[in-house]
Amino acid sequence: MIQEIVIVGGGFGGARIAKILAGWQEGAQRNIHITLIDKSRFHTYNPHLYEVATAHLPEAFAQGPLPLDFFDLKSSAIYPLEDIFSDELNVTILEDKVLNVDFKAHEVILEKEGKHPYDILVLSAGSETNYFGNKGLIERGLPLKNFFDALEIRNAVDEAFANTPKNKQVKIIIGGGGFTGCELAGEMMGYFKKLEAIHGRPDLSFECIIVEAADKLLGGASQWISKRAARRLENLGVKFKFQSPIKDVATGEVILGSGEKIPYNVLIWTAGVKASDLSHELLGVKLEKASCMIVDKNLLIEPYENVFGAGDNTYCIDEATGKSLPMTAAVALREAKCVAENIKRVILKKPLLKYKPHSAGVIMPLGGKFALLESNGLRLEGFIPWFIKMAVSFHYWATLIGWRKSWEIMKKGIEIYKQND
């Protein structure tokens, strides 16, 4: 009998699980079929989105030596799921939104295609921007969660530089001094300087402020990362406003908890994240912090025996620290490997594997060819960590689409990204 494995979400977790299972030799003999359902046609490499948000517009190169190829930019961060799995005969890609799951009938309920049955289900629908219900933020804060958000930020910043009178500063506010906010701020400083030249504006006619509720950057990271990141961003010209929660947002004005008002031309919101809205719909599933679904030690979503979870939409406690695992690609990939193994074990009727969290460390790019790296006591800053970050990206793509294609998209991507450096 063919076992139908349905994976919801073709991101870091879901695509990896599908890839591992598709290549499972025993699986082919045992007749498994995988349906990977995603509301988007594309798999997104989020760690490159800050580069997309700061890449040059085609007009910028109208007379220059390097015409920007929009498709190169696109393929450096997103790739069609159909193409990733074009060689896998037992994988079907379904572009549809999962609205709910009927756990009794073993069916996922889809927006376009009705219902789809499963024997084993994986929920890896990722996360969404959390505006904490603030209407002003929802209406005016630009998120950075997908490729199109990144393009919108790029366009909004370019327009602000084009339309703001030359004797007035362009003011960019980034809400949130976490990894996304800091990485974006670092890369933006180079982009702003290019935009000044393109729009014939005077030097330093812009201001970029990170507004942060805590008293430092990167609250969850080590002191070393937090201090070095602040120093690097300060050297690039980024300003900070700490202990300043954003209370509300009006047109052109951010209102802080203290009542202070800060003017802005572009507001980017990176300070809130929560599990995909799908988690709220699921009957019997227990939710924890940021609406994440609780998983047990085998990464099964309680209370179901044939439903696994992986990635940002799960709440998984690290027994060693007692803390929940962060929403990172590294965690999603590690969980994906464990889920894929456990699906094989369910099919082979073997005992399930216990998930063992492990942190390989942090690499954080901060403008140009500069990054910070902290891993198992090793601390590096400068070009080498940036190079390692690129090597990690190259390896990531290679294991999904092959070494040759990965090399092609990395080469083209770096050609574009390095223009700000």
Ligand SMILES: Cc1cc2nc3c(=O)[nH]c(=O)nc-3n(C[C@H](O)[C@H](O)[C@H](O)COP(=O)(O)OP(=O)(O)OC[C@H]3O[C@@H](n4cnc5c(N)ncnc54)[C@H](O)[C@@H]3O)c2cc1C
């Ligand atoms: C700008 C940015 C930079 C980042 N940089 C890093 C980094 O440098 N290093 C790092 O480790 N992590 C980074 N992250 C975090 C990392 O991207 C996430 O932790 C990772 O993507 C989680 O993988 P996932 O599979 O859980 O979710 P995702 O990769 O987000 O995939 C979820 C998928 O589910 C689909 N989906 C959602 N809801 C539905 C539905 N109802 N029906 C069908 N499909 C649905 C979505 O379209 C998406 O394709 C970054 C994130 C962002 C936003």
